[in-house]
Amino acid sequence: MKFGIVTFPGSNCDYDAYQAVTDILGEEATYLWHKDHDLQGSDVIILPGGFSYGDYLRAGAIARFSPIMREVAAHAKAGGPVLGICNGFQIACEAGLLPGALMRNSHLQFVSAEVRVRIENSDTMFTNLYDRGEILRIPVAHGDGRYVAPPDVLEELEAEGRVVFRYVDANGNITAYANPNGSERNIAGIISEGGNVLGLMPHPERACSPLLGSSDGVRLFESILARVAA
């Protein structure tokens, strides 16, 4: 399976994603320059973390108009998997691939820390190798990670099981203290209506080896492999 990792000016987790796919997963990966018009036959697209276009205007607002995003949107529309991590989540929201938006952290500080997220839905192409209710340790690193959406959209996401990850404490409880950015309902990651676009603020690609402190992110990539290859 081939993973296409989009590099925007300012992306900084594209190498991490590449390493996770090639070294840990043992699959093929290629970088896709933001000015390209071709996904080079990629089966899965990763929009990596970073600060595309310096977060000018709003995080993800300009990246959304990069030429490659037209192809990414077409790929998503056709049911192709798209994984938006951190800045990639922000870009996916700005591009309308996912509902809602990511705003400045409620405490106004950049947060770089390992957090706990709970698997809220294990019946997705990104989480099928996890158990529902399982708690993962995954790092976050962002200044604009507060997920917001209109109340009716939040209700729809909840009703359809599209809240995939939520920030929780060590006991699995949804608390304000466990919420690193003030996201509504402790939402850390959501999935599109079609189930093929996942956006999340935590960095699974940085939790793929005991050397990095956690391997809890590995199964996210393995889940894609299991589902897409099937």
Next chain:
Amino acid sequence: MAKFRIAVHITPRKGLLDPQGNAVRDALHTLGFTAVKGVHVGRYIIVETDAYDALTAEDTVTEMCAKLLANPVTEDFEIESAVPA
């Protein structure tokens, strides 16, 4: 075609948490401006554009706001009248 200059005010959507505005409000309170009830921090954008007339320029900038300058989920925008640049 003529040159116009249009100012756009973009503010956080009312009712949404505005941590920046709250931080500035609290700082003003600390400085003794205790009468301050609320502060909202947004962006001020000036667009210089060619257009057939002022109304067309304003319509075009409104479209720019909806498509890029403001996020319809989290922000409100107001545009000022176009002035000849």
